[in-house]
Amino acid sequence: DAGITQSPRHKVTETGTPVTLRCHQTENHRYMYWYRQDPGHGLRLIHYSYGVKDTDKGEVSDGYSVSRSKTEDFLLTLESATSSQTSVYFCAIKGTGQTSIYFGEGSWLTVV
């Protein structure tokens, strides 16, 4: 157990509403990542963080924003949810140096 908790684990929301997914870690790791996983596309990086208040975009960042105000929490916000954002969202964490990367259990989001 890598000490990562994602919430909510399952959510159904309506098109146009804002949604926030939370990733919480107890490992004090520096690096945190948000991915989405869709059939045929694999895991695609949305945003990642390399420290408190330090974030960068991944390959599919449009329509998403993130915040990291403290080491343990990395929030992913869908500013105005669309049906194309229906997906499974995974958070991952990594320590400093050449260390492994571990995943949370995923958040299933359905936008109707």
Add this chain to the structure above:
Amino acid sequence: EDKVVQSPLSLVVHEGDTVTLNCSYEVTNFRSLLWYKQEKKAPTFLFMLTSSGIEKKSGRLSSILDKKELFSILNITATQTGDSAVYLCAVTSGGSNYKLTFGKGTLLTVNP
């Protein structure tokens, strides 16, 4: 743009067979290559290979990294039905930011 390509995309074998999964990459400032196994849940970590550790083995699974030719292979010997899963290859790259890019995965099905 960083790129990780896995082959084959899918593979069906019989129990007891040996399989080889391939991963090639083109990234800026390579750091490490990681292999994951994913069943119907979050990816679970298998191996990490870096310039200082280009061969890893754990039971029936082994992996090598060729930094000159920019590829890695994952071997599974004496396959079992429990090996059926998607196997993901990922590469960390960048300066101090450790961006993590995934390939689309190889779906391995092991039939009894």
